């Protein structure tokens with residue numbers, strides 16, 4: 465299988481009065497696992513369908529490898545599409561299901577007929593070749609023992625693997641997947657995430673994967689394109705999106721629990737203040753005025769002194785505990801703190817003090833809503849960085 469790169473250039477799409485996609489530029493590298501992620505309605509499925517040729521763009525072009533396929537029929541693009549509904553033929557066995565795309569491609573209409581077909585010269589060799597490829601795909605997906613079963617006799621995960629095998633036998637230039645795991649229960653979904661990542665590594669194929677689930681996107685992909693309102697907000701590795709979000713919208717979408725936000729003021733010298741108190745942060749070059757500080761829940765911790773807050777709620781999630789806190793002097797402002805369950809839990813309703821890992825906070829300027837971002841953020845001085853990091857209160 466030769467993995468191909470895909471180039472999406474200036475793609476726009478309108479449905480009636482709505483711009484569903486606006487000027488999308490995206491280069492998918494050969495052999496890459498790239499996820500399109502975003503809230504429902506952001507346009508990710510439409511983009512995938514345009515790549516597949518199931519929808520035509522109003523503007524822009526799609527190139528697979530060196531070939532411009534913008535005007536090419538879906539069947540001629542050599543792309544494999546895998547959907548959440550597996551679309552298996554219920555009356556056929558797994559073997560027949562997997563073989564169908566090959567039979568359609570390699571045998572003429574009459575050669576596929578039960579009796580007459582036997583008369584086509586070369587048919588036996590083609591069937592042998594198809595069978596070998598079905599066997600190979602089935603082994604790759606570890607469903608070799610299920611080949612004689614019908615779809616109704618399979619679990620959801622097994623059906624998904626059959627759908628993947630059926631896509632695989634065609635040796636496509638790339639796999640396009642639209643929420644392929646969303647019909648599975650949580651445990652199986654987690655398992656299949658691992659299987660898909662392993663399959664991608666084994667095949668070295670190009671995968672474009674649509675999901676609204678940031679965990680899926682972040683755990684499986686080489687790169688993630690985060691979409692909102694028909695645009696790509698940020699394209700980068702999962703680590704880049706998490707550690708250096710280009711905007712507050714990206715910071716809010718990625719990470720569980722959601723990033724905390726704190727309204728702050730930046731003065732003319734770039735010093736950052738909250739509640740008229742200076743924070744140990746310096747953002748040179750940032751316009752004076754209101755801004756938003758983003759603090760990941762794991763960058764807050766309980767301390768003997770610091771900002772006072774009341775414990776509103778505790779939630780245990782396996783190895784982690786999420787603690788919701790209401791600030792004493794501003795009860796409307798709630799922060800979430802993430803701690804390991806091994807750490808002592810604060811009592812619900814009690815007053816605690818919280819400190820912050822200032823080196824890891826993000827500052828977004830007043831235009832955060834318009835997705836501008838302030839990357840230059842430093843601890844105010846070396847001494848600030850060295851002293852115990854306490855949140856000014």
Ligand SMILES: Nc1ncnc2c1ncn2[C@@H]1O[C@H](COP(=O)(O)OP(=O)(O)OP(=O)(O)O)[C@@H](O)[C@H]1O
Nearest residue numbers: 479480484502503504505506507508509510511676
């Ligand atoms: N054929 C169509 N006609 C009109 N509007 C459409 C059509 N297909 C999609 N849309 C609209 O385009 C927008 C983007 O839809 P799309 O399915 O691409 O979003 P999505 O991000 O994949 O969402 P989801 O995760 O819910 O599938 C939505 O507002 C949707 O209602």
